[in-house]
Amino acid sequence: MRTSFNRRLSLLTFVIIITGVLLFARLASFQFQLDVAAYLQRLASSNYRIINDRFPERGRIYDRNGELLAANTTEYRIGISPVYISNKARLARELAEILGEDEERILQLANSRAPYELVTRQPVSAEVAQKVARLNSLAVTIDPEPKRIYPHNSLAAHVIGFVGWEGNLRRGYVGVEGGYNDDLAGQSRVTERSRIPFDAILGEPPPPGRDIYLTIDRSIQHLAESELYDAINRYGATSGTIIIMDPRTGEVLAMASYPTFDPNVYFRANQESIRNPAISDTYEPGSVFKIVTAAIALESGKVSEDSTYYEGSPFRVVGGRRVYNWDRAAHGSQSFVDILVRSWNLGTTWLAVDVLGPTEFYEGLRRFGVGQPTGIDLEGEAAGILRLPNDLYWSDSDLATNSFGQGLTVTPLQMLSFVNVIANGGQMMQPHVRLKTVDGDREYYAVPAAVRTPISADVARRITDIMVQVVNIGEGKDARVPGYTIAGKTGTAQIYCATCPGLYDPELSMATFVGFLPADEPRVSILIKLDKVGRFASETAAPAFAQLVKRLVVLMNIPTDAQRAELRAQGGDTSLIVKR
Known part of the structure; x- marks a missing residue:
């Protein structure tokens, strides 16, 4: 009896175990099928779909x-x-x-x-x-x-x-x-x-x-490029730059350089032609820089337009280096005004060495932003080079040569920005090329901003008056345009040459002219730079400036001096005439 009961119990136990195994297998199979289905779905998705940017x-x-x-x-x-x-x-x-x-x-x-x-x-x-x-x-x-x-x-x-x-x-x-x-x-x-x-x-x-x-105007840009190309060919330059700005706002109306490139096929251009020389290439500006030295001197209060100095010798030795005028001659008693009108190197040397001294002179240059980038909203801007007293390679002769734009370097944009200080009553406006950004139906305009005030409005006006004389009776007379009063300055700078006697090229130079008009109410400021020419800037860059301005005043609808005077006499506001 007990034996029969044990057999039944063993059989029941076996059935229960088998049933449990089968149920477990079924559940496992069901779970496996779910995993396989999910796996196959993921596999199909990965094969047919791709996630990317x-x-x-x-x-x-x-x-x-x-x-x-x-x-x-x-x-x-x-x-x-x-x-x-x-x-x-x-x-x-x-x-x-x-x-x-x-x-x-x-x-x-x-x-x-x-x-x-x-x-x-x-x-x-x-x-x-x-x-x-x-x-x-x-x-x-x-x-x-x-x-x-x-x-x-x-x-x-x-x-x-x-x-x-x-x-x-x-x-x-x-x-x-x-x-x-x-x-x-x-x-x-x-x-x-x-x-x-x-x-x-x-x-x-x-x-x-x-x-x-x-801020670029396509028509003004086209004019600048065509006039630059013409000037380079006419005067035998290897390259050059023209910048046209509104000194009141810092807006760049045109910025042209040659050689250039076609951005549609940029890969065919060499690296030199892609770089923007107006902001990336530095050079020794020469005599156009004398307006900066003169402005610093007037701002110091130590000299006036009536101040004089005496040239008794055709050269002066500073720091062991001889300094000459451009004509290698001495001219006796000369006034502060003569320094700019006749562009005397010995005159700016007198201002920097005898009137200002190194501390005041270089503090003035730093106020103008010499040796510092302008901060224009373009890639690749260079800062230029300005050695200061106590710098490793500065020497006493730099005080003299820096005063007339040698021994330091600037970009064309920096040089025009210094001129804009004079044109805009002592304030330098931030140079920029963005007029506005449009995001859907929203517009964000660039706001003109003053970044420096290195001189007073009074000093700016007095330097402007002298720059008008430079064009009317001085070295810049070939920049004159009938009907318009123009303030300007020429600059013929030596080119550094490591293998040349005296370290400068004896035949070729950089010719620059800077100017703005109308002188009493400036609408535009302009820099023209011609590289490696064999003649003075007064014979190359100055007439190129005049040729450009004759067409520019028509394109920009800038009234003549007589037209503005007539409007003022009638109680009109001449600042409302100009349209771009």
Whole structure:
């Protein structure tokens, strides 16, 4: 009896265990099926979908009047999904023929285990993309990509810059494209797209980048470039720069340099032509710098227009170095005004060495911002070089040579900014090229700002009066334009040459003219710089200035002195006449 009961118990136990095992197996099988389903879903998703950054359309660039300077078109990237290729050798051959790529390289990509491979190293045109599309291969993807275009080719190229490659991404380089790259590029957005060709991109596209309107006027820029090219050819210069600004606001109306480049094909240009000489190249400015020395001296109160000094010898020795006038002659008793009108090196040497001394002279230069970048909103600005007392390579002779613009370096923009201090009543306005930024329906204007006040309005007016004499009766008389009172200064600077006797080129020089008009109510300030000419600035840069101004006053509708006087007599406001 007990034996029979034990058998039944053992059988029941066995049945229970088997049932438990079967139930556990069933549950495990069910869980496994769920995991497999999820796995297969993830696998399918990874094969058919890709998560990547979607980049917005780049913001456009306009001139101050809304003329388009930089825009966008579309190019295409070609990729493949190796898993969907049925005949890898044939597809590699066909793509290589259309794209001009290496067939063996494409075949290696086709044999990859990766879900997606990019075939094109650079984007291709719509015409090429259409040829690829006609292959009707589900393994090929054709992705649109924006391309930057510049409808005016090389016009204002140094200011605008270009868009190039940084790895697999496009970004702006130099000029506005570089300086405002973040604004123009906008913000990318993570999106999900299908690997299947022509399948829809999921999610909303990112908003476009911000548009930038420049202070540049396309017509004034074109005038500056054409006049610069003409002056370079006429006077045998190797290169040059013209900058036109509004001294009251710091706005750059034109900035032209030669040689230049076409940003549409920037990769064909050499590095020298891409760099913007107006802000990146420094030079010894020569006698145009004398207006800075003269302004510092007047501001000190130690001299006036009636102050005189005496030239008894054709040279003066300072720090073991002989200093001469440009004509290598002595001229007896000379006034403060004569120093600028006749451009005497011995005169500014007297001001720096005998009147001011090193401490006051260099403090004045620092107030003007010599040796410091202007802070213009463009990439690549240089600071220039100014050695100070107690610097390793400063010598006593620098005090003399710096006073007439030798032994220190500035950029053309810095030099014109110093002139703007005189034109704008003693204040230097921040130079800038951005007029406004447009983000959708919102506009953000640049606000003109004074960054320095190195001299008083009274001193600025007195220096202006002397600069008018420079043009009317002095070395700048070839810069005169009938009907307009112009304040200006010439500068013929020696060029450093390490292999030349005396370390300066004995034949070639840098010719510069700076000026503004109307002198009593300035609308524009202008710098013209011609590189490596064999004649004085009074014979080259000054007449080039006059030729430019004759056309500029018409283009900008700047009234003559007589027209302004007539309007004032009628109770009018002459500042309201000018339009750009």
